[in-house]
Amino acid sequence: MNLFKIIAELEKVDPEVTDRLNSRRSALAALGDISKKITLASAPAIIGAAFNKTLAQSSGSPLNDVLNYALLLERLEAAFYTQALQATSAPALVASFTANTGLRTSIEKIRDHENAHVALLTAALGPNVAAAPSGFDFSAAFGTINNFLTTAQAFEDLGVRAYKGQAGNISRTAQVAANTSVTVTNAGQSSTVNIGGSNVLQVALQIHATEARHAAYIRYIRRQTAFGGVSQYGWITNAQSNGAPTAVYAASTTASLATDFPAESNLAQGGVADLTTGLTASPAYTAAEVSEAFDEPLDSTTVRGIAGPYIRP
């Protein structure tokens, strides 16, 4: 019996099969054990049972949970920018945008990206998509342009942390179902794209990077005197919140998760306890520099806790 061939065949119909078995080697070990104990005739049924058992442990729903979690945050962001650009929901902001068309164009661009993310994730989830919340409440953020930008920074920096926190929960072989099409609108132009077969982890990373670009823009525009004159750049220094909720930059609210999901001021990376002393440089790297050089992930419980007040269930 050629075990490699069997697994190769299984991989053709289910690319994730070896991931589900942890590794090809463990699959071979498991099958090898079985093959010693059974007759050739009964082998296929027993092997089939072994695979079914493994597959049943991973129904695919963990990935859907991750994607629905991402979708909730994207819906939040999309609604936030959509409402901010409408006179009915945010008259003070619309007046500011009228006085600063460059800012409005950028916010519209970000809104288009967030809407595209919603459309993309919705399409990728297909029948497994979760229902949208009944609504959102951004009234506290829409009073002044500076309040709006501060909240935008919180959402973008939080979004970056949220995606980063899920990277390890997405199989690197997971793909979007074949012939999945998405229709999106950018700067008023509608287009339809087939995302079937796209690697889900890669798409998540691509969204993650876009959110980081948004965050950097919002942070930098707040540096302008007209928008608060906040002393910051596109990156996060220590755990400075600069007006945003401090929880956005803090460690996980679950104590047992705080090592894996530390505050943005974290100095420990990849097993090195403190990069300011663990790396040799002249002058030595400062805590501010090390914290800026690495963004930190955040767990879903903490993220949901921060986003919760803006969401009507």
Place this chain on the structure above:
Amino acid sequence: MATQPPVSAPDEAGFSSQLLQSVNRRSFLRYSGMTAAAVGLVLAGCDDDDNGSSMPNSVNLGTGNVGILNYAYALEQLEAAFYAQVVSNSAFATTFTDAAERTALQAIARHEAIHRDFFKAAINRDAPGNIIADLTPNFSNINFTSRTNVLETARIFEDLGVAAYNGAGRLIDTTTAAGKTYLGLAGKIVSVEARHAAQIRDIISLGTFSNDVVNALGLDRALTPTEVLATAQPFIRETINGSNLPS
């Protein structure tokens, strides 16, 4: 294989080939790649009588997760060397008259140096003997006293770094604890590169943080190592061989 969503056509290739022209072999700068910013600068002239020493060596990134780490290390070496030269240039303050722009570039220089030194330490610890050599950058066609030229080059490097990490994530074998850590680290670094990219772009022209790199689906670029190395190669003296990397 998977049909990827379309990404915007990069303009890097044209820029790079332009830079490739008229390479000045008489003076190029060599960086040690080990120490911070202004320190590791050694001028290494090479003349036509210098048999063999000016021939570029080949650097093989290797296989598996170590190969991916070396790939990231190579790109971080390139970025760190570039910014080190930007901020140590004697005309830095007159090239960048805005103090906030100087502060931003100095900060990015430190971030990239930290990334480089961190990868070096991680590879030496986790895969002793498998680390690639210090690379010799070739910046002979970059005008370090031109604000525009420096910022455009920075934009290319940052956008390229983002696309490289985005494309490499799925190439990391996460069946081991170390592999999971590497994917996590890639995630921690790639968003900082994206922040750099947006910052540089907004310094060039406010509001261009995502122009021509984020597509209609709101996706930043993801490039394969082959695509990334083709853009990076003109800036590196050694020939980078990524043919054994996972794909």
